[in-house]
Amino acid sequence: MKSKNITNIAIIGGGASGIFASLRCAEIAKENNIKADIRVFESSNKILKKVKISGGGRCNVTHHKNDAKDLCLNYPRGEKEMLSPFMTFKTTDTVKWFRSRGVKLKYEDDGRMFPITDDSKTIINCFIEEAEKYKVKIITKSNIKNISKLEDEKFSLRLNENNEYIANSVLIATGSKTSGYKLAQSLGHTITELAPSLFTFNIDDPIIKNLQGTSFLNSHLTLQINNKKPFYQNGPLLITHWGLSGPALLKLSAWSAREMMNSNYKAKIIVNWLGINSKKDTEDLILVIKKRNSRNNICNAHPKDITKRFWIGLLKKCKIPEDKKWAEISNREIDNIIKNLFNCELSIHGKSRFKDEFVECGGVNLKEINFRTMESKICQGLYFSGEVIDVDGITGGFNFQNAWTTGWIAGTNMVL
Template sequence: MNTYKDIIIIGGGAAGFFAAVNIAEQNPNLSIAILERGKEGLQKVKISGGGRCNVTHAEFVPSELVLNYPRGQKELLGPFHTFMTGDTIAWFEERGVELKIEEDGRMFPVSNSSQTIIDCFLNEVKKHNVAILYNHSVKEIHPRGDDFLIKTSQDNFECSKLVIATGSNPKIWKLLNEIGHNIVAPVPSLFTFDIKDNRIKDIPGVVVKNAEIQVVGTDLISEGPLLITHVGMSAPAILKLSAFGAVELAKHNYNFKIEVNFVRLEYELCLDQLKNIKQEFAKKQIVNSSKFEIPKRLWKQLILASEISLTERWADINKQQLEALSTQLTKAVFQVSGKSTFKEEFVTAGGVNLKDINFKTFESKRIPHMFFAGEVINVDAITGGFNFQNAWTSAYIASKSISAK
C-alpha cells in the first residue's frame, strides 16, 4: 500500500525544512512530508559555525553576493534579486529569531546557538502539520506522468510534487542520474591545506591578518587572514582558494605548491623597505625589530629560512641575505601534500548539472514537478554563511513555484 502526500521533500536539512515551512504557510490544506534518512534532521545546521549556525552573510547587493560562489555565480544572480540576505533576516525575525552581524560579516542568531535555528524549524513544521519521517532512506524515485512514486527503507509514497533537498548525497545523485539528470562528479570544496615545512612546524596558532596566496602555475589566487595550524594552513585565505580551486586541485590529487605573500608587498618594494630598515636600525638585532605586521614567531622562522642568524644585527647582513628575506616575506613557496576537512563542515562542488534546472523556479527541466533546493545542485560557496543563503533562496523560490502551480 502506498501513502499519498501532496508534497514530498527528500532531505531533512536546512533547505528541506525551509521549503516545507514556506510551502505549508502558502498552502495550509496540502499534506506535506519530509523524508529524512537519519534518526534526526538538521545535523549540518547543528554543527555550522562551531555550533552557533552561520545563518547568512551581511552582503545585501546581489551582484556582490554572487561573487562568493565558485559554482552558480551566474545562475544565482536572478534568484538573489527575488530572495536574499535581507529577506532571510526578516524571515527568521518574523518567527522570533533575531540575527546579529559579526565584524567579518557573518551572521548568527543572537543566542549564539544553532539550537535556536533548529527549534525554530521544528516549531514551524509542527505548527503547520508537516510530517517529519525519520529513518526513511530513499531507495527509488519513479516519475509517473503527473506524479511520483518514492520507495524508502520503510514505506512507499506517492506525491504530485517532489522537492530534492538532500545536499551532497551520492546515492540520491545516482537515483537522479538514472531518471535522466546529468550529475557533475563531486569533489571536496572547503578544506584546509596539509603542509609539512620547518618554517611553520612549531608555530601553530599564528595568524597573519592579510596574506595573499597563489597556487603556483595557475591563476588561482586569494587574500585574507591566514592561520598556521598543527598540520598546515587554514583560515579564509586558504578556504577561499580551496573553494575556487576545488576542481583543479582535485586533478592534482591535492599535491601542489603555493606562493605566500605574507606582507602584501611587491618583492622590490619589500626589498627597498628592508634596505631602509637596515640603515635606520643598523645596531639592532633583526629578530627584535620587525617593521612588518606579521607575528613575531613567524618573523623568526622567516629570518632563519633566509639563512640569517637570530643573533645578527641589521648591520651584519649582506645583500644576498636581504634578498632572501624579501623573498620569504613576499614569495615564500610551500609544498601542499594533502587536505583536511574544515572543522566538521563538509562542502562539495558537484551535483545536479545547472543546465538541468530552471533558475526562475528551481524546477527540473527534465522532469516536471520535480524541484531542487540547496547543495544537491552544482552550487557551492566559500565559508561565511553563503552556502546557507543558497539553501534559503533556492528553497524559497521552489516553494513559491510549487504554490503557483
C-alpha cells in the same frame, strides 16, 4: 494515501533546505486555499543535523551582504545561476523570515550572521514550531530508495517493497549524500564532478614550523597547480599545526576545489605575508630596517607587522644566523629575505578538514535546472534545492543562504 483533491508534495531530505522548502510549501498552500499533504522524508533518525553542529553550534545562518550581485561572488560554483534566485530571496529576506517568527539575528565584524542566542537550537526550534503549526509531516528513518515517474505524470516514491508514496511533485534536497545523486540520475539528470570544498593546506616548511596560531591580517596568496592558470586570494591567513588556514586560504580552497582534487592536493602556494603591493616597497622596508638597526642582531629588528617568532622562522629558511648583525647581512641575504617575505614559495602536500565544516563541490548539473522555479528541465514536477545542486559557497553563511533561497523558490513553485 492520495486523494483527488489533495496535492501531495514529497520532500526528500530533512536538512536545512528541505525543511525550509516544506514550510514555504505549507505557507503557499494556505494562502491559496490549496489542500496539500506535505511530507518530508528524512533517512536518519533526526532532522537538521547539520544545522545543529553548524558554526561551532552557533549556526552561521547567513551573511550581512545583501546585494544580489555581490552575494553571487561568494559562490565558486553557481555564481551566474544564483543571480536570479537571489533577486527573489536574498539574505535580507532570510533575516526578515526569522525576525517575523521571533528569531533575531546579529552580525559580526566579518559579516557572518548568527542568532542572538548564539545557539543553533534557536533555529531548529523555530523550524519545528513552524512545521507543527502548518502540520507538515516529518517522517524520520525514511530512506527514499527510488523514485519513478508514473504514466499520469505523478511520482512513486519507494521506501521499501511495501511502502510507497504517490506525489504530484517531488523535491530532492538530499545535500551531499550519494543516494540523492543516484535518485537524480535515475530521473535523467547528470552529476558534475564531486570534490570536497573548504579545506586547509598541509605544508611542512621551516618558515611555519611550530608557529601555530600566528596570523597575518592581509596576506596575498597565489596558488599554482601544475602549470595551470593560478588562483589568487587576499586576506587573513593563519598558521596551524599542520600548515595554513584562515579566511583567505579557505576561499582559495573553495575556488580551486576541483583542480586541487585532480592534482591529489599537491601544489605550490606563493605567500606575500605582509600583503605589500610591490617587491620594491618590500625592499625599501627591509633596507630602512637595516639602516636603522645596523648594530643590532638581525633577530631583534623586523617589520612590525610580523611576530619575532615568525621572523626567526624566516631567517631559518634563509639560513641566516639569528645573532648576525644587520650591518653584516649581504646583498644576497637581503634578496633572500625579500623573496621569502614577498614571494614565499611553499609546497602543499595534502589537505586537512577545517574544523568539521565541509561542503561538496559538484552535484546536479546547473544547465538542467530552471533557476526561476528550481524545477528540473528534464523531468516535469521534479525540483532541487540546497547542496545537492552544483552550487557551493565559501564560508560565512553562504551555504545556508543557498539552502534557504533555493528551498524557498522550490517550495513556492511546487504547490502552485
